[in-house]
Amino acid sequence: MINSTxxxxxTTRPDLVASTSTRPxxxxxxxxxxxxENSLALRAALAAQPEIRPEVVARxxxxxxxxxxxxxxxxxxxxxxxxxxxxxxEDAS
Numbered sequence: 001m002i003n004s005t006x007x008x009x010x011t012t013r014p015d016l017v018a019s020t021s022t023r024p025x026x027x028x029x030x031x032x033x034x035x036x037e038n039s040l041a042l043r044a045a046l047a048a049q050p051e052i053r054p055e056v057v058a059r060x061x062x063x064x065x066x067x068x069x070x071x072x073x074x075x076x077x078x079x080x081x082x083x084x085x086x087x088x089x090e091d092a093s
Contacts, residue, residue, distance in 0.1 A: 063069045070078075
């Protein structure tokens with residue numbers, strides 16, 4: 001017979017109890033499809049954004065004036081490494 005309560009010498013550890021969280025939503029293969037509506041909504045949202053954002057320009061100026069910010073030589077090396085890295089988003093076939 002299986003007892004429904006644990007023996008006193010055996011307590012359950014909370015870290016070993018199974019999680020009751022919901023499973024993540026998994027998109028089946030082939031379910032990723034193009035939607036013209038989504039594309040139009042994205043284009044409209046992008047068009048609503050300003051081409052030049054003053055707050056980003058101001059932050060860039062602050063970083064450029066900061067002596068602790070990487071030098072132009074370091075930034076150039078990082079940029080070259082990014083350019084040399086393969087683009088896995090492109091189709092290799």
